[in-house]
Amino acid sequence: MAQIFSTRADARLRLVLIVGAALILLIGAAAFAYVRSGNAWAIGRPAEQPVPFSHAVHAGGLGLDCRFCHAGVERTAEAGMPSAETCLGCHERVWNVTAQFAPLRAAIAQGTAVEWSSVSRLPDHARFDHAAHTQAGVGCETCHGKVEEMPRTVKAESLSMSFCLDCHRDPLANQQPAGAVFARDAPPAAELQAMRPHGLQAQRYEHYGIEVSPLTRCSTCHQ
């Protein structure tokens, strides 16, 4: 009766096992690297927009203030998008390229909304309040990056939970002085403003000997 296993069967088995284990590790490592990479969080990927809008031209070149278009950023949870009227207010006079502004004109004619595509969307169970953050001295750039240099708007940070927590654990590192929240290229703040007296930061407490900041409690951001 012939040998069922050749003399090299053992070596082959070992090879297969080693290669298999290595593959599994590699796949795991690749997956881990991927979910932590900017690609998985869509960093740097532009979204299809109804009108080819360039922040580099408007905010960078012309120097428009963020609040000119995102008017609610200091008052409401959502920063707000400019109305079609706001866009056409200038573009009736300058750079009046009819074809590009068709969606805006249609919106005004029909009274419907212009649907821009969000690039910095948080998941459903997380709540973000623009007003609370700008009032607390968090600058736009902290989360949105150098928007004024973007010809097509892209996501600059992962906006993952760990990104949020990095700041919530040490908020002072990212706070700007009152006047610099909307400034471009604000120099690293030399004098940091004290936390507002009613802010959550004022309510640090201790439980089982651990100091806890309400800023890192689940219910502060999640709903």
Place this chain on the structure above:
Amino acid sequence: MSARLPPRHGPDPAPEPPQPAALRIGLHNPAERRDALKLMGASLALAALAGCDDPDEFGHPLHAPARASDAEASAADYATVLELDGLSRGVIVRTRNGHPIKVEGNPQHPASLGATDIFAEAAVLSLHDPNRSRRIRRDGRPVPAAMLDEALAMTRAELQARGGRGLRILTGPVSSPTLARMLGAVLAAFPEARWHQHDPLADDAALEGALRAFGKPVVLVPDLGLARTVLCLGADPLGHMPGHLRHARDWAAARAGGRAPRLIAAEAAPSLTGARADRRIPLGPAEAESFARAVATMLGVEGLAAGGSHPAAADVAASLREAGTEGLVMAGTGQDAATHALAHAINARLGSMARRLLPHPLARPEPMGASLAALAAEMAAGEVTHLLILGANPAYDAPAALGFGAALRRVPFSLHLGYRQDETARLCPWHVPLPHPLESWGDSRAFDGTPAIRQPATALPSEARGEVEVLSALLGRPVAAREAVEETWRVEWGEDDFSERWPAALEAGVAGEAPDALDLPLSAGWDRPTAPLQGGLAAIFSPDPGVRGGAEAHEAWLQEMPRPLTKIVWGNAALMAPATAAGLGLSSGDEVELSLGGRSILAPVWPMPGHAPGCVTLPLGGGRRAGGPVGEGRGFDAYALRPADGTWVAQGLSLRATGRKLEVVTTDSHHRLDPGDAIRTVAPGGSLPQPERDASLYRDWPYPGHAWGMAIDIDACIGCNACALACQAENNVPVVGPLAVSQGREMHWLRVDRYHHGPEDNPEASFQPVPCMHCEQAPCEPVCPVNATLHDHEGLNVMVYPRCIGTRTCSNNCPYKVRRFNWSDHRRFLDTPARNPDVSLRPRGVMEKCTYCIHRITTARSTASTEGRALRDGEVETACQRACPTRAITFGDLNDPESAISRARRDGRHYAMLGHLGTRPRTTYLARIATDAEDAP
């Protein structure tokens, strides 16, 4: 035709609503078993995928408004009105991205005072109903709108030639001044045309009683804040009566102010008023008039044509005599005209100050049963050539004895204007979609005649037309609803005042004052006794507390909301006294054949503690045959037995047990707690012993900022379910359907428990809303293996949905049974524009529960922080608290000793449910105050 519930062990286990799409796999067939295995494999793979975030978050639309002014409008609150039986109550509609997401009460409107009822809350759901009618149809097929205009123009030409002969218009009850004006214009243009009204829930006897007593169609509007003794003869001021939110508020405010009116309810079927009455007298329809006569005789009412007797009458009369001008008698639906007239006469004798006689709020008060019967007779006789049915559904809710459907087929041109393709739409060649009240302009009057403008909170679907638009097209002068409403009020106020008053009326949600009360003397010969009822059982028709007359049957929220006293969901049952049922050898769920006037239906029996003997209550609104899958076939259709004149009581009901069982789905046994632990009662003016704070093995949590707490006054709770439905609407709580409810899988975060105390033939009832207790030492927290439920810095017990792995240990360990588990994925049904975007949707397999409306807390905190100030007491209002008509719910910060919640906690009636467990609940209760019929323990 009657509809019936399927048998319990039949091939189709239970009727299923459109949601949820419960995965039903039969495991008896081997082929299906293989499918089940495949599905299990697939669901494992899907579960792994579901752990990742949804990819579609990227590029999610960000709405930018067309105009800067739209930006505010797209997330604005609108003051408007919603109607119930033609009478309005003011609401504030919260919108987001141009979609209404929540209805709340309008504090400035006299019929709301800031509260809502379940029907107002459900308006958001019906607005977004995928089964609503959207297209103009001819013989069931969609046609262009131009064809309708052409048909109306031809109709107009044809009718003009003969002065409108053969034209009939049928509407629901009309209180709208604009619609009344348009109808007047049509009747003027077509002198031979007639206008009829139909409302299956109209109380024709009340109108007839007022006519007998005063010769004028007046309505009695009680003031429960002024009254000292109130006798309700079948009247339900806290539940069904127009203005119920106002009456409940007045009653609760008087109780809280130490001026509690003594409420005596004499009624057949227990109502919400009867449940909270200080004394309840079960009174069958055969005895009602005799009882009222006996009271009237003892009070010395003049002009009585006959006397009466009842053992309880002397005591009631003495109580009313003692109250004098602060005494009040009200008769309600189910009473005959003679009893209504007697109530007016007793009030006149007492010189009651606790009631106002006001001009009828409807534009043309008339007995609606007679109005519809006259129309049906003309239709059957072939005298009607053109019939416009505007917003009514007589093919379903007219008494079957009237034969309306058959008569309708004889009308050559009939047009149905309705929100759904309902039973009537199926019989009319033309169907035109009616806009939802939240989409269209209009006006309306409240129970006391206060006018208000109805303004749209969202855009109108392109093909929908209002009543005004159809009528004006018929006149050949089409106007938009808004123009017509403006025109009415421009004439009413004068051109000069209009520009000022119109925006003010839209802003306030009220367009004027209630008319002045009338001072009318009793007419001579007011008393015309009714012949005593004889023979067999009495059938009492009543509006269902959940779906009323059936028009609301398509609201899944309402179908699944347990009816306050029976706790029945998704259907109805024939209610009778336990003694009557026992006498007939019946128990709950037994199928009986009910026959009356030659027609019969099949219905399940439900013994109802406190029901008067010798009569059977048949809730209306079941057994819908068209209009969408939610309402069709739920329960039995009691209209099949209703006499042709639409009366509320009919004698001669016969009952035969079929020997089968029908499944009645009820939540009565779900989440049951021991009544002694849950409900506490104190004597009037008494207080409960306040326990010392229990020691705990766990260390106390510090609450450096706020410490949220809720107190619920069960003495003020009337069990109306408004809180539970407000919670459902606010928190995107899914509907699970009758099958899942029967398995105990309902999802309501806030349930209202009902307890009966005392003898079965006439028990007292009390209600207890139970949300999450947010225990400081929560039993659910330590048992979670993944730390998905935890305690936050303000004392809330919070759920982390993405962490939850669904072991359900927390629910098992919760002594209050307030946690709800997602057995199915309801998200695709909930992710509509109607959802509240501030509350995330929960996937399958996770636990959820009351959050104390944490999103409202966070929003208020952000607002305060943005404005650089501390939160104010009362700034955070939970959805349940906002809806409550009696303001039984208080919410606030326990760290602030002057807050309303801290004051409530210092009340002598304060107690914690199951407080001896040491859970230190944040939700606590104020004990119920004993009525005069019982002694406090």
